[in-house]
Amino acid sequence: MPTAPAETTPRDCTIADALDVVGDRWSLLVVRELFYAQRRFTEIVRNTGGPRDILATRLRKLVEHGVISRVQYSERPPRYEYRLTDRGRALSPVLLTLKRWGHEHVRNGTDPVRFDHTCGHEFVAEVHCTACGDALGLGQLTLEPH
Amino acid sequence: MPTAPAETTPRDCTIADALDVVGDRWSLLVVRELFYAQRRFTEIVRNTGGPRDILATRLRKLVEHGVISRVQYSERPPRYEYRLTDRGRALSPVLLTLKRWGHEHVRNGTDPVRFDHTCGHEFVAEVHCTACGDALGLGQLTLEPH
DNA sequence: CAGAGTGAGTTGGAATATCCAACTGATGGG
DNA sequence: CCCATCAGTTGGATATTCCAACTCACTCTG
Incomplete structure (x- = not known):
């Protein structure tokens, strides 16, 4: 065999x-x-x-x-x-995080497309924990079940 | 012609x-x-x-x-x-937002893989504005240049 | 009213990429 | 020696992508 x-x-x-x-x-x-x-x-x-x-x-x-x-x-x-x-609009976090990664880690130079947030500044995506509201840092996640 | x-x-x-x-x-x-x-x-x-x-x-x-x-x-x-x-690790926001979207909008049922945050709760990704810290809501972005 | 233009696709065929099973090469273990 | 492990590679069938040209259903212009 x-x-x-x-x-x-x-x-x-x-x-x-x-x-x-x-x-x-x-x-x-x-x-x-x-x-x-x-x-x-x-x-x-x-x-x-x-x-x-x-x-x-x-x-x-x-x-x-x-x-x-x-x-x-x-x-x-x-x-x-x-x-x-609504399902499609729910993809915006994916697009915005991809956009940031492409900007910071693939492209060298400026991003020709920009989003402005209602707060008045350029929108740059940052991932937070829904539960505690804190921005995600390195080594803060553990996989369950291990 | x-x-x-x-x-x-x-x-x-x-x-x-x-x-x-x-x-x-x-x-x-x-x-x-x-x-x-x-x-x-x-x-x-x-x-x-x-x-x-x-x-x-x-x-x-x-x-x-x-x-x-x-x-x-x-x-x-x-x-x-x-x-x-580091460049690869910087993709975590993309994976985490994709994971949430797949969980909430594609799969029916539970997510077999879970991350726990250091805050003690399950980690669910939420995109915030880096400048003001607020969670992104509908209609809060405008495209520049229009 | 003929002919050109617009917008949302479809079609046919060539080029390219994917998928699969089997294979290779280097090595350790019984 | 023979078998197992691990990180791939190879050949060949199948599937997908890409491209240019075409269709269909109109409207608009001369």
């Missing part, structure tokens, strides 16, 4: 669940555009640079998963645009 | 920069495993469920981008494992 196939038992994990929905080359860029209030197919194509057919299938997938909705904005001729659902 | 090719001018954007590095099916799962202190190739294969060859090329790419490092942990036989660099 040859070597038995190596056991792979993928971790049961909500990060993997999330990535099943938005973990490809284009989906998060689509969500970004909707976040930036660019709702039309043509704008999404232009601003992401993705292939039209792939973006069309991603948009369908995101609609299926309830992340965005497809809305008719013209009867004649029939025309559609896309909007974030 | 036929129709001129539609202009696509991809947005100059640090989210896209970040996704160039970790925006594929496996990279963030690799980072997750290192975050969970599983450093060995075999463990990464087992826990992500990804194909060995793809994971090998992803690991190389992540090393090239300075997200992880490849460390020899045995001379004879030569064996290597992977560790997060």
Whole structure:
């Protein structure tokens, strides 16, 4: 008998669940555009640079998963645009943390896109503990169950 | 002359920069495993469920981008494992916000993996404004330049 | 009213990437 | 010696992506 196939038992994990929905080359860029209030197919194509057919299938997938909705904005001729659902808007923390990481650890130079917070300053994302409200520091998390 | 090719001018954007590095099916799962202190190739294969060859090329790419490092942990036989660099550890906000989104908006049921914060409670990520410290609410951001 | 333009996609085919199972190479242990 | 372990690599089938051109349903302009 040859070597038995190596056991792979993928971790049961909500990060993997999330990535099943938005973990490809284009989906998060689509969500970004909707976040930036660019709702039309043509704008999404232009601003992401993705292939039209792939973006069309991603948009369908995101609609299926309830992340965005497809809305008719013209009867004649029939025309559609896309909007974030609550589920889609809930991705903003992911986009904002990715944006910060890309800015600080990938790009050298300035970030051409900026968000301003209602407090009057540029918005830079910081992750806090919902329970105690403190900003997350190094070595403050322990994995359970170990 | 036929129709001129539609202009696509991809947005100059640090989210896209970040996704160039970790925006594929496996990279963030690799980072997750290192975050969970599983450093060995075999463990990464087992826990992500990804194909060995793809994971090998992803690991190389992540090393090239300075997200992880490849460390020899045995001379004879030569064996290597992977560790997060500071740049890689800086991805924790992305993983933690993705984890929360996957938990609340994709999975139905409980999250089998949990983090405990030093404050004594389960860690649930919440994005705050670095400048004012307040938790981000709906409609608090404006895009600049508009 | 013909022809050009707009917007949201679809189509066909080539290029590329993924996935899988089996294999390699270095070594230690029984 | 033979088997096991670990970190990958290899070859080949399958699937996905990418690209340019096209469609459809109109409207607008001369």
